[in-house]
Amino acid sequence: MINELLENNLTRLKIIKSKVKTQNPQKIKINVFRNHAFETMEALINVFLSYSNIEADFWYSDYDDSFNFNVQQSDINILWIDVTRYKNINFAEWLQNRISVLKQESSAKILVYLSEKTDDNVLKIPDVIVADSCVVKSLLNNEFYEEADMITHTGTPLSSKSLLYIARELGFKYIPSLVKPSLKAVITDLDNTFYDGILGEDGINGIKPRYEFQRKLKMLKEHGIMLGISSKNEEKDVIELFEKRSDFILKLEDFTSYSVNWNSKSDGIMKIVKQMNIGFDSVLFVDDNIGEIEWVKSQIPDINILLASDINIVNSIDLYPGLFKSSVLKEDSIRTKDIKANELRENLFNKDEDEYFKQLQMVITYSINPFDKKERVVELVNKTNQFIFSYKRYSHDSISEYFSDDDKAVMTIELQDKLSDSGVIGIITARNENSILKIDEICVSCRALGRHIEDYMLAKAFLILKNYLKCSDKIKFDFVEGPRNKPAQVWLEKYSNLKVGCKAEIEMPLQQNIKENKFVQTNVREYDYTV
Numbered sequence: 001m002i003n004e005l006l007e008n009n010l011t012r013l014k015i016i017k018s019k020v021k022t023q024n025p026q027k028i029k030i031n032v033f034r035n036h037a038f039e040t041m042e043a044l045i046n047v048f049l050s051y052s053n054i055e056a057d058f059w060y061s062d063y064d065d066s067f068n069f070n071v072q073q074s075d076i077n078i079l080w081i082d083v084t085r086y087k088n089i090n091f092a093e094w095l096q097n098r099i100s101v102l103k104q105e106s107s108a109k110i111l112v113y114l115s116e117k118t119d120d121n122v123l124k125i126p127d128v129i130v131a132d133s134c135v136v137k138s139l140l141n142n143e144f145y146e147e148a149d150m151i152t153h154t155g156t157p158l159s160s161k162s163l164l165y166i167a168r169e170l171g172f173k174y175i176p177s178l179v180k181p182s183l184k185a186v187i188t189d190l191d192n193t194f195y196d197g198i199l200g201e202d203g204i205n206g207i208k209p210r211y212e213f214q215r216k217l218k219m220l221k222e223h224g225i226m227l228g229i230s231s232k233n234e235e236k237d238v239i240e241l242f243e244k245r246s247d248f249i250l251k252l253e254d255f256t257s258y259s260v261n262w263n264s265k266s267d268g269i270m271k272i273v274k275q276m277n278i279g280f281d282s283v284l285f286v287d288d289n290i291g292e293i294e295w296v297k298s299q300i301p302d303i304n305i306l307l308a309s310d311i312n313i314v315n316s317i318d319l320y321p322g323l324f325k326s327s328v329l330k331e332d333s334i335r336t337k338d339i340k341a342n343e344l345r346e347n348l349f350n351k352d353e354d355e356y357f358k359q360l361q362m363v364i365t366y367s368i369n370p371f372d373k374k375e376r377v378v379e380l381v382n383k384t385n386q387f388i389f390s391y392k393r394y395s396h397d398s399i400s401e402y403f404s405d406d407d408k409a410v411m412t413i414e415l416q417d418k419l420s421d422s423g424v425i426g427i428i429t430a431r432n433e434n435s436i437l438k439i440d441e442i443c444v445s446c447r448a449l450g451r452h453i454e455d456y457m458l459a460k461a462f463l464i465l466k467n468y469l470k471c472s473d474k475i476k477f478d479f480v481e482g483p484r485n486k487p488a489q490v491w492l493e494k495y496s497n498l499k500v501g502c503k504a505e506i507e508m509p510l511q512q513n514i515k516e517n518k519f520v521q522t523n524v525r526e527y528d529y530t531v
Contacts, residue, residue, distance in 0.1 A: 024053075028175075052172075084157065115157065218249055274310060431469070440478065477504065
């Protein structure tokens with residue numbers, strides 16, 4: 001179980017023995033540009049990466065304080081920097097210059113790891129993860145640095161013990177965040193997990209909140225991670241608990257969904273995940289009871305699990321693969337409210353379709369080449385969505401090509417109604433390919449599916465793109481069957497009237513006669529983008 005590697009008593013042997021067997025791992029290449037030794041961490045990092053089903057192949061530069069790049073093809077470029085070597089320069093300015101040069105030579109994602117904490121401005125470089133060793137340093141104190149007479153042998157001022165913990169940060173936290181979709185939800189138990197004590201025995205005033213855990217969950221919610229509760233308790237007691245304990249950092253409304261009863265927790269989790277409209281592999285379940293953890297895992301094999309007993313749960317959440325996000329977008333902050341509103345929308349639709357659209361007052365905004373939304377574009381196309389066509393998985397640089405090429409375009413689709421503003425819920429990348437409208441990728445957020453607007457929304461988008469790119473009345477799609485994109489396949493078969501296999505290229509006439517919906521307002525915006 002992953003818990004053993006989240007504890008703060010790491011040894012090299014313990015790490016190596018904890019490697020899990022991977023099935024068809026995602027193989028990635030990592031360039032390491034460095035001015036101090038990194039190699040001893042390579043095997044350790046791959047152990048931690050195995051928990052994300054990733055296997056990394058490393059290439060190393062020569063030792064170079066100037067960081068002049070001899071770039072090899074890779075998925076990630078790591079800058080491994082001993083900051084103590086830079087005494088009389090503006091380090092933040094120097095680093096930004098080096099990153100600018102590297103971006104010109106490589107489209108790979110960039111991770112900078114600094115041996116020391118430095119100016120906060122250094123930690124805020126767009127499209128780059130900049131991390132430092134301050135957490136490890138506070139954990140190890142006097143054991144953080146290598147003994148002075150050993151540095152010439154080890155090639156780094158960091159101790160061998162420090163490197164174990166930094167390898168864990170890189171392999172659990174940072175590297176997976178660059179190549180894997182993030183988790184979408186954390187579902188927590190209550191008794192002896194969310195707080196110390198048992199509600200049914202200790203009463204509302206007898207339990208003690210785990211403030212740091214609650215604070216961490218609140219931060220995850222602010223970063224767009226949905227929260228849920230699966231607890232064996234009386235529902236009325238839990239509702240009363242959240243009403244009366246004003247000292248709780250999280251309130252019941254902070255949770256997207258909850259299941260509080262005496263049924264199996266796996267049943268409750270299934271209900272919660274269905275409401276969230278996500279996959280089980282996007283969920284982390286936290287509980288202090290090993291029996292509950294094992295039962296849930298036996299019933300839901302794809303779910304991620306974390307045992308909350310006998311470990312520092314806050315540090316474990318901080319390190320858990322898939323929970324780190326380097327930036328926070330508008331869509332992250334509104335996700336919980338948007339999902340909760342779906343139940344109200346569905347109740348409206350069950351009464352009358354016309355009344356549904358009339359009551360909701362939907363507004364769809366199509367934006368072509370909105371460069372200020374590039375971060376959201378990259379985030380959405382790199383998630384494991386149910387509605388995605390070809391799994392292109394664009395980087396920041398590769399998506400920028402669509403903004404700057406006259407024969408290409410990025411379209412974002414924003415959706416709002418009287419219940420909530422959903423932000424950007426759809427992405428289309430397209431090009432003019434010999435006068436045919438070639439759709440390279442379509443991606444629609446899971447929380448926007450089921451609002452009975454997809455047919456109109458996408459058909460309208462194609463017409464707008466056709467006119468913008470000056471294409472003929474033909475459209476072409478690429479489709480690749482993935483882990484959960486059956487809804488996208490069903491929609492494409494409906495739109496094309498063709499049977500779509502696991503991998504298909506479809507060319508067809510563009511549908512011109514779109515049934516307008518008088519209750520749905522549409523806006524079209526075009527942006528000029530200059531490199």
